[in-house]
Amino acid sequence: MFDRLTKGEPVVILDLEWNQGSYYTNPKIPHEIIEIGACRIDAEGRIAARFSRILKPRIYRQIDRHIQKVTGITQEELDQGERFADAWQDFIRFTEGARLVTWGRDDFPVLKRNVEFIQADMPFEPPVDAQLLFGYLFYKDSSRQFNLHSALEEMQITSEIPAHRAIYDAEATALLLPLIDEKLGQLEADEMAVLETILDKERRIALAKVVSFPTTYISFTEAIMDRRVTHFYCPVCGSRANFSVPWFDAGKEKYEAVARCHSHGYIQGNMHFKKSTKGRVVISQRFSQASEEQVKSVKNKYHAFKMIPENKRHHRLEMHLPSSGRKNKASNPG
Ligand SMILES: [Zn+2]
Known part of the structure; x- marks a missing residue:
């Protein structure tokens, strides 16, 4: 109380x-x-x-x-x-x-x-x-x-x-x-x-962890493929967490993702891209522990996103997770 x-x-x-x-x-x-x-x-x-x-x-x-x-x-x-x-x-x-x-x-x-x-x-x-x-x-x-x-x-x-x-x-x-x-x-x-x-x-x-880093990219399409974006950290212990939902544009160019830390459960990620004065993409991320309800809400949004045919997603982007076991050379036509 x-x-x-x-x-x-x-x-x-x-x-x-x-x-x-x-x-x-x-x-x-x-x-x-x-x-x-x-x-x-x-x-x-x-x-x-x-x-x-x-x-x-x-x-x-x-x-x-x-x-x-x-x-x-x-x-x-x-x-x-x-x-x-x-x-x-x-x-x-x-x-x-x-x-x-x-x-x-x-x-x-x-x-x-x-x-x-x-x-x-x-x-x-x-x-x-x-x-x-x-x-x-x-x-x-x-x-x-x-x-x-x-x-x-x-x-x-x-x-x-x-x-x-x-x-x-x-x-x-x-x-x-x-x-x-x-x-x-x-x-x-x-x-x-x-x-x-x-x-x-x-x-x-x-308690969320906020990180922000500059990149050399001009376009958001490139930025979402940045290797650092594939790292997802637990805000409590700092260790790598595994994606349950990869980064995707949940609307209005606000990206969301969910991962799981072995010790601290579900973690929600929020991300957006800005442009520096030199026109380069700056990535800002926030990681916070999430309730079951929040996880469900992100999963629902991701499901809705996947229902949109790829050619109708326009500028809405999604991160492609490297498939486990082999080198990822997956193409991202988006
Ligand atoms: Zn943790």
């Missing part, structure tokens, strides 16, 4: 701001963190400690104009910022023993990739998404993504907290936790069961 946020183990609310390349993107780190803001909440739901750091970016050293406008962080502040690696160690100490809470589901994947980029460990479980809880508890809609400040308005909380800086957004989120907890305490058992299913799915998404 999902317990209340401010009762029990301590909570740290985390919020991040990040920079991006205006002209160029490093696929290993499309978003580079420039501010970590957090506050630690005590058992009464009050802010017990604050954490606020501006970081000096290594990849995207110039602040993106749009990001500067939204956050108000200046180039001078960034130039004087500290190294992410140092701030990360401090943040781990600040958060010790606490459960992470964020507003929205975007911060954790960005954090994970930044941590991977400096080859540090990720000691945290995926955060609880207070935005999702808010939507579910107050509007019966967990996918409704309330902007933090409109959520405060909806709850008629007036605050002098400025918007769009990490530490302020963490503080503003703190104002909503007592209301969220009150509602959580009123949930019926069946509503709680629904919520737990939603949170479980979110957790799997948050």
Whole structure:
């Protein structure tokens, strides 16, 4: 049973701001963190400690104009910022023993990739998404993504907290936790069961492994034959998993696949192709543990895909698995 946020183990609310390349993107780190803001909440739901750091970016050293406008962080502040690696160690100490809470589901994947980029460990479980809880508890809609400040308005909380800086957004989120907890305490058992299913799915998404790599191809038809695409990794243990359904275009050029890890069961893969500024294909993949239901859904889509006659599939592509035992020289007329 999902317990209340401010009762029990301590909570740290985390919020991040990040920079991006205006002209160029490093696929290993499309978003580079420039501010970590957090506050630690005590058992009464009050802010017990604050954490606020501006970081000096290594990849995207110039602040993106749009990001500067939204956050108000200046180039001078960034130039004087500290190294992410140092701030990360401090943040781990600040958060010790606490459960992470964020507003929205975007911060954790960005954090994970930044941590991977400096080859540090990720000691945290995926955060609880207070935005999702808010939507579910107050509007019966967990996918409704309330902007933090409109959520405060909806709850008629007036605050002098400025918007769009990490530490302020963490503080503003703190104002909503007592209301969220009150509602959580009123949930019926069946509503709680629904919520737990939603949170479980979110957790799997948050734990997904995301990879992105550039290729030299011009066309998607070539990209889907790339040898690296035939590798399918378990997001939990990192070992090779065997395909149950090969990559296929499940519609709108979003590719899906299913594989099985010996230790961790079914894994769903999602993939899409982008073009770099030089017109070359960049492959982005996401691997996550899948429920039986998700596997069934991909299998159904694959079945529907196979029902389309090959000459009517147009640009919809499918990976051809190497047949076992002999060298694969299979042709792909698609
Ligand atoms: Zn595994």
